[in-house]
Amino acid sequence: VAVRGEHVYAARLAKSAIAARGAVELHLSERGAISNLKLRPCAYPPLDLDEKNSSSSRANDADKGKLPPGACLLRVRAVGLNFRDVLNVMGLYPGDPGAPGGDCCGTVVSVGSGVDNVRVGDDVFGLAPGCLQSYVATDARLVHPLPGSSSPSSSSSSSSRASVLLHEQAAALPVITATVQVALVDLARVKAGDRVLVHAASGGVGMAAIQLCHTVGATVFGTVGSDAKKAFVRSLGVKYITTSRDAAAFETDMNTFLSQHNHNTNRDQDSQQGAANNKVDVVLNSLPGAMLEASLRLLGHGGRFMELGKRGIYSPAQMRRCRPDVTYEAIAVDHMVESDPAWFQTMLKRITRLLETGFITPPPTHAFDMTSASGKHDALAAFRFMQRAQHMGKVVIRLPSIADNNYRLSGRQQTDNNEARQSLTRGGGTYVVTGGLGGLGLVVARWLVV
Structure with missing residues (x-):
């Protein structure tokens, strides 16, 4: 408190508990040990990834960071681990399985030309190889809108049970x-x-x-x-x-x-x-x-x-x-997906119908936070937990956004209440950004999403 004459002044600013960060990825330098996984910053995707800017060459698209036809870009919200991912990191999986990570749930932030099953803003679940990062591009045939979404691709007859599907629950479903x-x-x-x-x-x-x-x-x-x-x-x-x-x-x-x-x-x-x-x-x-x-x-x-x-x-x-x-x-679902992505789109539609009708429900999940500063709850802990076969149900790694963290740190999070958990995991609230199409507005909007 500072007294200046007849006026008393109090501090109005305090250091925020929210850690400012950008996009991140869980990088595997070489196979052979879980300790080779390192969390590191990665580049934001370009803001103009859309079909109007796509070139005629898929190779040129990749070089320029633009989406090729038939692809979509996701802001990853949760990744479901499979034992395949552990074998991959340990160098024990037959052949070349690519980067770890497959099962995921996320939000569509851009689509390439020819994509009509999802649209920007959809929450989707499915497969995105190498999805242990904030943003990942995948074949749009490998994802499908979550039950209860407003996408034209999602059934309008979804039940209330399906409409409260959380990101980590959805990420647990595709492969299993x-x-x-x-x-x-x-x-x-x-x-x-x-x-x-x-x-x-x-x-x-x-x-x-x-x-x-x-x-x-x-x-x-x-x-x-x-x-x-x-x-x-x-x-x-x-x-x-x-x-x-x-x-x-x-x-x-x-x-x-x-x-x-x-x-x-x-x-x-x-x-x-x-x-x-x-x-x-x-x-x-x-x-x-x-x-x-x-x-x-x-x-x-x-x-x-x-x-x-x-x-x-x-x-x-x-x-x-x-x-x-x-x-x-x-049975190797990963090989089936690689050989026929359209088959997997049909399978995701089947899974969605089973969810909507209540014939299947998500398994219990044991969630870890990829951006956690605690070694007990980060992504490496998730891999070690699964390696020891300690889990019952599904091991999931969450990738929360700044908006999610803001909601959690505000004290309004009630994890024992399913409705509140849904609000947290599916966005944590509504944010109005004035001047959202200007330079600063776009930067703020992207900061909230990441």
């Missing part, structure tokens, strides 16, 4: 839901009465598989790696749960479970048919070695073996020699 739809619906054709063995049942894919099996009336047999995960999966309505760490104990438990299930469903245990039915109909596998071999022994004649693993898996020729009666599919 597409994988389960391909594996259990399109290929295995799971139906009521089927017995389905789901390995790693507490993960994102496992939870999506459980949800689908319960919807169609199939019985789930799950494996997990800890007592805490066992309790969690049991809370999802799964009765038969065993270990994913000990192949001998797993096989013993499964034989017991199948006998119990047959007895409970009044199957004739003394008949030859009853003995044959003491097996599972479908295996959704992600485990190698002895667990894979035990799973094959538990699979009934003419069963369906859906392989999601990337290392130590059977080739089709090996499976034919070992079990010629089995329908075997090694």
Whole structure:
């Protein structure tokens, strides 16, 4: 306080708790260790990325930083990690998987020529390879407006359940839901009465598989790696749960479970048919070695073996020699997307319809903040957390904007209230920028978005 004659003056300015920052990226200098990931600043995208400025040459577009035809530019809001990303960073993924990051949710900030499924301002979810950065360009066929959005591409019949989808929830969905739809619906054709063995049942894919099996009336047999995960999966309505760490104990438990299930469903245990039915109909596998071999022994004649693993898996020729009666599919959604992006657009529309009708719901998420100054909650912590297989549900990395941080630091955030969380994650409020098309206005608007 300063006294000047008859006047008393008090300080009116204080240092803001909001950290001023620009666009950032999680850069991988070389594969081999999670510690090789470094958060660093990156350039803003040009402000004039639009179809009017696109040139006739895709190469020239790339050189000038302009969007090629059919692409869209996203301000990334959240990234869903997959184990593929951990293998990528560790240098253990077969082939060249490109930059880490795939599942994402974001806001469209620019579109290239020929794009009609999304428009500027849409909140979208889908795939954007290398999306661990504030801005990323992707094929517009790989994203779709969130349920409940006002985009013409989004159904107008979306339910209230879908309309409150948070950014981190949406980022958790694309790969896990597409994988389960391909594996259990399109290929295995799971139906009521089927017995389905789901390995790693507490993960994102496992939870999506459980949800689908319960919807169609199939019985789930799950494996997990800890007592805490066992309790969690049991809370999802799964009765038969065993270990994913000990192949001998797993096989013993499964034989017991199948006998119990047959007895409970009044199957004739003394008949030859009853003995044959003491097996599972479908295996959704992600485990190698002895667990894979035990799973094959538990699979009934003419069963369906859906392989999601990337290392130590059977080739089709090996499976034919070992079990010629089995329908075997090694599923790699990433390769399917690369070969046919239009197929994935159709899959995203299917996922959106399932969300809108309530047939699927997002898994629980464990969220980290890519811009966090704390080593316990940043992006590297997210990778290490997933590497140790500690998660139940989906690991997500958030990329909050300055506006999000302003809303959180104002004290108005109520994370236990879903409506307030939606407001925070989907923008945190409305900001009016006067003179928004002038030089300063554009800079302020971009600062709010980033």
